[in-house]
Amino acid sequence: MAPPLLNLDGIRLTFGGTPLLDGAALSASAGDKIALVGRNGSGKSTLLKIAAGMIEPQDGEVFRQPSATVRYLPQMPDMDGFANVRAYVEAGLGPADDPYRATYLMEHLGLTGEERPNDLSGGEARRAALARVMAPEPDILLLDEPTNHLDLSVIEWLEEELARTSSAVILISHDRRFLERVSRATVWLDRGQTKRLDKGFGHFEEWRDQVLEEEEREQHKLGRQIVREEHWLRYGVTARRKRNMRRLGELQTMRQRFRSHRGAEGTATLVASDAAESGKLVIEAKNIEKSFGDLTVVKGFSTRI
Numbered sequence: 001m002a003p004p005l006l007n008l009d010g011i012r013l014t015f016g017g018t019p020l021l022d023g024a025a026l027s028a029s030a031g032d033k034i035a036l037v038g039r040n041g042s043g044k045s046t047l048l049k050i051a052a053g054m055i056e057p058q059d060g061e062v063f064r065q066p067s068a069t070v071r072y073l074p075q076m077p078d079m080d081g082f083a084n085v086r087a088y089v090e091a092g093l094g095p096a097d098d099p100y101r102a103t104y105l106m107e108h109l110g111l112t113g114e115e116r117p118n119d120l121s122g123g124e125a126r127r128a129a130l131a132r133v134m135a136p137e138p139d140i141l142l143l144d145e146p147t148n149h150l151d152l153s154v155i156e157w158l159e160e161e162l163a164r165t166s167s168a169v170i171l172i173s174h175d176r177r178f179l180e181r182v183s184r185a186t187v188w189l190d191r192g193q194t195k196r197l198d199k200g201f202g203h204f205e206e207w208r209d210q211v212l213e214e215e216e217r218e219q220h221k222l223g224r225q226i227v228r229e230e231h232w233l234r235y236g237v238t239a240r241r242k243r244n245m246r247r248l249g250e251l252q253t254m255r256q257r258f259r260s261h262r263g264a265e266g267t268a269t270l271v272a273s274d275a276a277e278s279g280k281l282v283i284e285a286k287n288i289e290k291s292f293g294d295l296t297v298v299k300g301f302s303t304r305i
């Protein structure tokens with residue numbers, strides 16, 4: 001495998017509350033065509049901005065090969081200070097880049113180059129930004145929603161351009177057909193973490209469902225294991241005799257893992273039912289606390305059964 005041009009690892013970023021990125025990774029080598037996917041608000045744009053060097057993560061490793069050129073297509077281009085589209089697009093070229101490429105791209109994107117920034121529609125501004133990032137044929141091309149405002153014929157042209165380019169491309173797009181046709185690998189950002197599939201987006205959904213089912217099974221298994229351990233510690237003869245600290249410690253770790261599991265987001269149906277109290281009072285406990293040495297296993301526990 002070619003050495004990576006870009007490697008992000010263990011990326012953490014929190015904007016208050018639940019971490020947005022919680023150990024995310026993203027890596028690209030020459031010629032890679034990667035779809036970066038995840039639910040709305042899962043942090044895709046933020047991760048791409050970190051890859052582009054526009055945002056610093058709070059923790060994690062960001063490696064960009066020092067000689068690699070990087071271009072990033074933002075969701076909102078800023079054309080302030082440029083006389084016309086041509087000036088804006090050509091300002092994206094490096095000293096050794098061929099200006100013809102800028103002309104070629106503007107032409108295919110339906111721009112003459114003479115348009116003035118203030119007169120552009122949202123769609124024209126995005127097309128200008130696309131020409132600007134693609135013109136220098138960068139080593140790493142980061143595209144956030146490149147097909148927004150594009151006609152189908154232009155999208156098809158873009159698919160071919162991206163298939164041809166030797167740039168490593170990382171794409172965010174809600175356009176499933178476009179992702180399917182361009183990507184050769186898929187990175188799934190979910191609950192702050194990433195998983196990578198070395199196949200295009202066409203294979204994503206089946207794979208994601210398998211991953212989620214496996215996770216569900218693991219969590220269920222862990223839950224059952226905790227119940228067994230609790231039973232052993234409570235009733236096991238050996239446990240009572242030795243007060244097996246190691247197993248107790250392991251149980252704590254399992255409980256921690258069980259609790260810290262962030263379930264996949266989906267739709268949940270909650271039904272609350274209200275039943276009248278019935279039967280005899282079996283237990284009423286208030287503020288129970290129990291420790292083994294320094295290890296507190298129960299604190300502030302109250303119940304009524």
Ligand SMILES: Nc1ncnc2c1ncn2[C@@H]1O[C@H](COP(=O)(O)OP(=O)(O)OP(=O)(O)O)[C@@H](O)[C@H]1O
Pocket residue numbers: 015020038039040041042043044045046047
């Ligand atoms: N600078 C910031 N300060 C506070 N919150 C932010 C900041 N940047 C992003 N966020 C929040 O982080 C979350 C993820 O944003 P981001 O734009 O990265 O997600 P996304 O996956 O690209 O979403 P979409 O699919 O809607 O484009 C959002 O809830 C957003 O409001």
Ligand SMILES: [Mg+2]
Pocket residue numbers: 044045046
């Ligand atoms: Mg986004």
